[in-house]
Amino acid sequence: MMKMLDRLLLFLYSLVIGAATVTAVIVAAGGFKTVWLKEVVDDITGGYRVAQATVLIVAVLLFLISLRFFVVSLSRGGNNAPSINQRTEHGDIQISVETVENLVLKAASRSRGVKDLRARVRVGEAGLHITIRAFVDGEGSIPTLSEEMQRTVSEQIEETTGIPVADVSVFIANLTQAPTTFKSRVE
Structure with a gap:
């Protein structure tokens, strides 16, 4: 207001x-x-x-x-970074959304075949809504990779921060191109 x-x-x-x-x-x-x-x-x-x-x-x-x-x-000169606030028996805890996004990237990068990750975290009533945008190498099953990434990220975030994760959406943007190796031919 x-x-x-x-x-x-x-x-x-x-x-x-x-x-x-x-x-x-x-x-x-x-x-x-x-x-x-x-x-x-x-x-x-x-x-x-x-x-x-x-x-x-x-x-x-x-x-x-x-x-x-x-x-x-x-x-308004203070800290304006969006944060997630929790109250415990010992006091208040504030975790910046940027910190949670970095934790998401760290957890998602553990999945094999994932490249170039981006994460977005929104705070909702039911918990965190996480969106991951990734490039994959295309060597394995994309649905299996996505489910593994969702599970890993959800578990890691809940364990590390204590904040419930409502959902993890994975968007596979594209495949990464493997570097092509050319053999020199000497004549």
Whole structure:
């Protein structure tokens, strides 16, 4: 909710500052005279005293919004890496999603015939949803290799992190090409 409010405030703030900047540039370039601008403001507000109060209120609001953005910019300077949080009897445990992804890659690379792995981990209600993208050498059965990889990754992640794994999806992207060896022929 606060994120949406901050985004709305930033949008409105940008519009007001943008309009003020464009107006200042036009006045500075001689696009229209300041007397004309004063008359327009007086016509809209109904008099000089109302204009002063309006300017004061707008200035205070812009200052408060600026202050809010300043506080938000300082408070978000901490660790923003997505993490998985667990509570134990001894305290809190935070494991970054990147750490879990690296564990997935390590476990999946143990499967024979797998090359060029990529992993993505999402946290869900039932546990971790892991997606693995791999290239294989094509020497063995792809379904057998995929099931072995799913089992290995699931067991390794649950054992290492203590976080349940909801599912492991394996996407075999392609086959790797074995390097071709050429024999030199001397004549």
